[in-house]
Amino acid sequence: MDLGFEVVDMGEPDHPTEGEQAPDFTRPLVDDEYWEDVALSELDGPVCLVFYSMDGAFPGTYVWSEMRDRGFDDLGATVVGLSISTPYAHKRLIEDNNLGETDFRFFSDPANAVAEAYGITNDLDGMTGITEPRPATFVLDDDRTVRYAWAASEWPDLPDYDDLETAVLETVEATDG
């Protein structure tokens, strides 16, 4: 982002990179009808895992509207979001942004332990006691090997959708058959 002034530097993230295996986790996974505990490893690969700021803040709205409009759920990968928001808030996000017609689903991780495991936590200034994932995207193949990883080092920042789409398509191609 070029705003003509310095944005917050969060330092370099310490996340799994290409070729490494992404940590598995189980969290409630929310769709437009219900939520249930699901492990990342249970999802059909490849998986596009998108960490975003708590539901209701504008980045989540931006990211999921963009991913909906670009048809990310039609690329052959399972697309899941993750934020610290509760399942109830995820339901509102799905409803407010017409995501019910997509195949996007959303992990709920209020304690932020997944971001901790992925080395991408972001302590929020002015919201004492609240930590959430920094914006980050991962493309994982069938055995959760990282094929593409991006995490913000400035706050705020948004994913590079073109890069992400290319990575998803390449991973889908490489793991087909």
Add this chain to the structure above:
Amino acid sequence: MSEPAITLYRLQACPFCERVVRTLDEYGLAYRSRFVEPLHSKRDAVKRESGARTVPVIVDDNTGVTMAESANIVSYLEETYGENGRLTAETAAAGGS
């Protein structure tokens, strides 16, 4: 990971749902929890299963039974998996009929 044969549609903090959970636990039955929202109008998934929008609802793939109303469910679980029931948790887990 093997999928539990029993799915429980439930509402957070709903005492009728907790009553069913207690019975499932009592008989050592594995189950998957699917949480729905407080507003009845948002419970289409439940309606598709049972025809109504009330919870709890269980779907038991061991027997093909789908059932609503906690008192009915508790009786069903007892008759099916209880001491003199037709099935045991072990045969259920093994996919027995």
